Amino acid sequence: MATRFARNTPTGRRVVGPSRSTPRHSSRLLASTAKASAKTSDKKKTDTSKRPELEGHVAIDAPPASFVTEREGDEAKDSIRHKFEKLIRESQDSICAAITEVDGMEFREDAYTRPSGGGGITRVFQGGNVWEKAGVNVSVVYGLMPPEAYRAATGNDDAELNGEGFVPFFAAGISSVMHPHNPHAPTMHFNYRYFETEQWGGIPSQWWFGGGCDITPSYLYKDDMEHFHGTLKNVCDEHDEAYFPKFKQWADDYFMIKHRGERRGCGGIFFDDLNDKPKEELFEFSKQCQQSVVPAYVPLVEKHMNDEFTEDQKRWQQARRGRYVEFNLVYDRGTTFGLKTGGRIESILMSMPLTSRWEYDYVPAAPDPPTPCSRSQPWPP
Amino acid sequence: MATRFARNTPTGRRVVGPSRSTPRHSSRLLASTAKASAKTSDKKKTDTSKRPELEGHVAIDAPPASFVTEREGDEAKDSIRHKFEKLIRESQDSICAAITEVDGMEFREDAYTRPSGGGGITRVFQGGNVWEKAGVNVSVVYGLMPPEAYRAATGNDDAELNGEGFVPFFAAGISSVMHPHNPHAPTMHFNYRYFETEQWGGIPSQWWFGGGCDITPSYLYKDDMEHFHGTLKNVCDEHDEAYFPKFKQWADDYFMIKHRGERRGCGGIFFDDLNDKPKEELFEFSKQCQQSVVPAYVPLVEKHMNDEFTEDQKRWQQARRGRYVEFNLVYDRGTTFGLKTGGRIESILMSMPLTSRWEYDYVPAAPDPPTPCSRSQPWPP
Secondary structure (H helix, E strand, O other), X not given: OOXXXXXXXXXXXXXXXXXXXXXXXXXXEOOOXXXXXXXXXXXXXXXXXXXXXXXXXXXXXXXXXXXXXXXXXXXXXXOHHHHHHHHHHHHHHHHHHHHHHHHOOOOEEEEEEOOOOEEEEEEEEEOOOOEEEEEEEEEEEEEEEOHHHHHHHXXXXXXXXXXXXXXXXXXXXXXXXXXXXXXXXXXXXXEEEEEEEOOXXXXXXXXXXXXXXXXXXXXXXXXXXXXXXXXXXXXXXXHOOOHHHHHHHHHHHHOEEOOOOEEOOOOEEEEEEEOOOOHHHHHHHHHHHHHOHHHHHHHHHHHHOOOOOOHHHHHHXXXXXXXXXXXXXXXXXXXXXXXXXXXXXXXXXXXXXXXXXXXXXXXXXXXXXXXXXXOOOOOOO | XXXXXXXXXXXXXXXXXXXXXXXXXXXXXXXXXXXXXXXXXXXXXXXXXXXXXXXXXXXXXXXXXOOOOOOOOOOHHHOHHHHHHHHHHHHHHHHHHHHHHXXXXXXXXXXXXXXXXXXXXXXXXXXXXXXXXXXXXXXXXXXXXXXHHHHHHHOOOOOOOOOOOOEEEEEEEXXXXXXXXXXXXXXXXXXXXXXXXXXXXXXXXXXXXXXXEEEEOOEEOHHHHHHHHHHHHHHHHHHOOOHHHHHHHHHHHHOEEOOOOEEXXXXXXXXXXXXXXXXXXXXXXXXXXXXXXXXXXXXXXXXXXXXXXOHHHHHHHHHHHHHHHHHHHHOOHHHXXXXXXXXXXXXXXXXOOOEEEOXXXXXXXXXXXXXXXXXXXXXXX
8 A cells, every 4th residue: 555645844835745666554644633543443463472573563554452462371451561551542642632732733643563562653743833843652562672672771781691592571652752843942752661571581570660751942941941840840749759859860861962971951850660669659650751741841832832033043953953863873772772673763763853954063153042052061050 | 262264054155153162172274285284283292101091182273294193112204104194184185175176165174182192183164065064084093992992993792802991092094974965966985094903901913904985875876886886996906806896795784774774875895904915005005095085976976066956856865864874873883983982073973964854754756767765785786
């Protein structure tokens, strides 16, 4: 089936995409309703008796009711795997609906299954009215992780990996990046995930939650940053007052472009390997984090989406986009993990900005408020 | 000293760059004469009795006659180190002169020394009349290489690195990337280097030559590719008829964007660890490779620099630029080596295109000759 879809160009002109002779997957326009994913249920069962390579993905016309494969001994529908998948798909629906409400543009949807189990739903638009590119992905992955991917995923370079062969794992997550047109409106990224590894190489089976949400302005508005960080702090404080300072520091440490000695943006929260409370409680924490994305971020875009801007300010934004690319390709765990494990590349690199720029030794025009944001110090400054 | 330099914008309008309050290095406009580097000789001696970290670079107003540090026991001016530095600086002069002759724009020059010895000269212009960005760097580096950088530099992941601490090395090289505006004119990269490591961890001291030259068209012109590869083949054949097929294969294997299953472009030659003939002979081979860059590449740009092109063709070129960024940040040895060893970032990332684009699941307009070039098979097809 050839793919043909309508889209806006970056200049706002609507064009019709080329038909493709050898499609890798199907796509369809998604009505921005929170119930879109409930319409279909052509669930595909995966043979788990053999465990094929993690690589590969097969396009499907519409996502099944669940990508979670039931296995002997699982608690079936009540399992955390099912619950977490349901949560991230609801978050995907509600966040996409909120973005479309502001932008006016609908998300294109691509669904796929993976031969080793699981699958995903990618929703993206580009050349919108407010965002140059916005994407929200969910994925459910069963597979065998190469030891180097295990290290990349856990950041556990020093783990004594005595086992032979690959590490069996399950992962489900939602991830998103949104790049607005207006240089005064910030880029936002979030990712929330649940992870399990099976017993392997002397390491017992493990489960943990991870994720975070961070903001990357091109120009610094103090009030905006206070609103964004304050919203995340409120969510954290409801669960553990130690969380916010710890997770904020973690974000500051994580979102570092080491070769530049610069942070990617103004941070937010980041956590991984979180299993210090009962699963149910941490599930609630992840849920509230996901529900805080829209109230933390969308008001900042609504505030600035119609700001006037100069050619110099656009140029600076494009240079910051280049830094975003550098971080994602060189350091981001999710990206490097995905590239190593043969994930669906178009879904992984959905996070890339539509346009970016590398000027040699570029410095922005003299800082007259707003301040160009290129941070070597954590926020608050 | 604040930096202020004139440059063209991508649309051809000349603007004056902002002055910088905290310059990291000085810069000056370079007259495009082959003798430019001979004008100055404020040679800086580096204390080699202590070996500081490799990181850091200090701007200097003009490059010294040589960055090579004389050490006890060295053959002084006759050494291969001096000869190779002289060669790459002459190549930098002659290649920059040839490019400026076609483009009309002069290169900006930045020179620096490194605390651990050596230094470099970066020459870049952006927003030229023909090239959106062009850079030619030379660098001479003495230092202590972290074992992981040694592995990245040699590609020798399996080396039994029993030594403790860092690997002492010397490296000198010239590298270049040129991105033309016109989507019918190809991007070209070359890099030629000479490398020595000192005795370390049970591994005796080593020397080798490396490098290569490769072409990345957005649209495929068979005649152009035959000219480019043919020129490189002639140089190789003069030295060893086994070289071209071997080095061409090496380029096809090396310039692979693994996560895409695509090659970066149409290849060329690539070699490393070359020490199978006497040093003098391999020096001559490297020299002739460097001298072949202009005749192999520049005629292709002259042929296409004024070609008409459509908005769709420009868009496809921008998508190919995105692939270029992916290769360089994720796989390119020189780049990953530079980022890990604290090289001068602006010099390393000179290779980045001025502009690039990531469209979700983009495919170019239906192939009507010229053929959009996105290669999963080696050249010739």
